[in-house]
Amino acid sequence: MKTNKIWTARALVISALMLLQACSFASVGTDAAALASFPAPEKAWPREGAYPNPDNLRMLKQGMTKDQLYGLLGMPHFNEGFFYVREWNYLFQVSTSGTPSANVGACQLKIKFDQDMRAASYQWKPENCAGPEPALLRAHAPAVQRPEHTLQIPAR
Numbered sequence: 001m002k003t004n005k006i007w008t009a010r011a012l013v014i015s016a017l018m019l020l021q022a023c024s025f026a027s028v029g030t031d032a033a034a035l036a037s038f039p040a041p042e043k044a045w046p047r048e049g050a051y052p053n054p055d056n057l058r059m060l061k062q063g064m065t066k067d068q069l070y071g072l073l074g075m076p077h078f079n080e081g082f083f084y085v086r087e088w089n090y091l092f093q094v095s096t097s098g099t100p101s102a103n104v105g106a107c108q109l110k111i112k113f114d115q116d117m118r119a120a121s122y123q124w125k126p127e128n129c130a131g132p133e134p135a136l137l138r139a140h141a142p143a144v145q146r147p148e149h150t151l152q153i154p155a156r
């Protein structure tokens with residue numbers, strides 16, 4: 001009788017662990033509804049999102065690691081969880097007039113990760129935020145042209 005209780009308890013623990021593992025992969029789905037779902041902007045932290053560096057957004061590509069993305073974009077703006085997180089969400093405020101305080105539009109970015117935790121896809125909301133050179137980013141700031149500098153050390 002005692003052996004049955006032990007096996008029942010073990011089976012319940014294993015079932016619970018399997019259920020939790022399945023929940024951690026629930027957002028990986030490939031159907032259109034799962035790909036198009038974005039969190040509500042009012043749930044972002046900070047609530048207003050962030051003003052992105054357009055040069056950093058231009059560097060996004062598939063296969064980037066979470067550390068590389070964190071360096072370019074900072075921490076995700078929504079509560080994403082801790083372990084085996086398969087997507088990050090951002091809320092960006094983009095000025096369409098070139099000045100941060102006027103004509104601001106919001107863009108949401110969803111980054112989906114593959115099984116190796118590398119960026120597999122980037123999805124934007126609304127659609128005019130998408131593309132290699134989104135309309136809102138073109139209006140926000142042109143690509144920065146950095147002059148080349150050489151360091152000259154005087155001879156002694």
